[in-house]
Amino acid sequence: MTVQEMIERKKEYGYSNKMISELSGVPLGTVQKIFSGETDSPRYQTVQALSKIFPKRTSYSQRFTEEDINMFAEKPTYMQNSSASRLPINRGVAKTLDDYMALPEGARIEMIDGTFYDMGGPSNVHQRIAVIISSLFENYIDSNKGKCLTFTSPSDVQLDCDDKTVVQPDVYVVCDRDKINKDRTVGAPDLIIEILSPNNWHMDMIRKKNKYEKAGVKEYWIINPVEKEIYVYNFKKSSDFITYTFNDEIPVSIWNGKCKVDFKKIYNKISFLYEE
Secondary structure, three states, rough: HHHHHHHHHHHHHOOOHHHHHHHOOOOOOHHHHHHHOOOOOOOHHHHHHHOOOOOOOOOOOOOOHHHHHHHHHHHHHHHHHHOOOOOOOOOOOOHHHHHHHHHOOOOOOOEEOOOOEEEEEOOOHHHHHHHHHHHHHHHHHHHHHOOOOOEOOOOOEOOOOOOOEEOOOEEEOOOOHEEOOOOOOOEEEEEEEEEEOOHHHHHHHHHHHHHHHHOOOOEEEEEOOOOEEEEEEEEEOOOOOEEEOOOOOEHHHHOOOOOOOEEHHHHHHHHHHHHH
């Protein structure tokens, strides 16, 4: 992979220089020089180390074989806990809302453009962050007598108002109650928050990000618990994201910044979960 290809892939996947340095083992200063263009001829060993961290473009669209599907059917817990999480599980056979509704109750599956994806099980860090943020939003809405509603996974969102895509964002806010029925939300939420897991980053940062933007989601947060970073998109203004940390207070754009999420307080509540 060339330096230019890595620069393009870095932007595509939303990698920060810090993330690249930690994943590749290349010093942060060297990474910054290479991706800023200051170093145009890095050492071969450095290029090789950097190239290895960028997934192949087919890594998140790989189809399982018939043997894989049979194995998963025999060992249902494998799909819930393995690194196969978030990979397609229907070999490209187009599915519809009827197929989705026929899934066993409690199945952690999303459907994007007619393809089923296993979501896997969330960690305790993941769950606590989602619960705390949803509570903050609920309190803000109640105290301001707002009409918005906050939901958490596994609530269904029929994102494109068709029968091909149903997602379950970790936390989302809907302010148009006409989009909400007793079974699901039909249409784009105003704000969506996804919390990364090591084996699902590509879904939240690429595939779902693009789907959310095209569907009309106004604001999208991606929380990276490992890096202790939050990537915030305000699609009404830009396709680029702003990076915050777990030391920052983040304004919620859909409420004109009047509601803020203090991640330092959140981290103080969950920091014990990071202890070895």
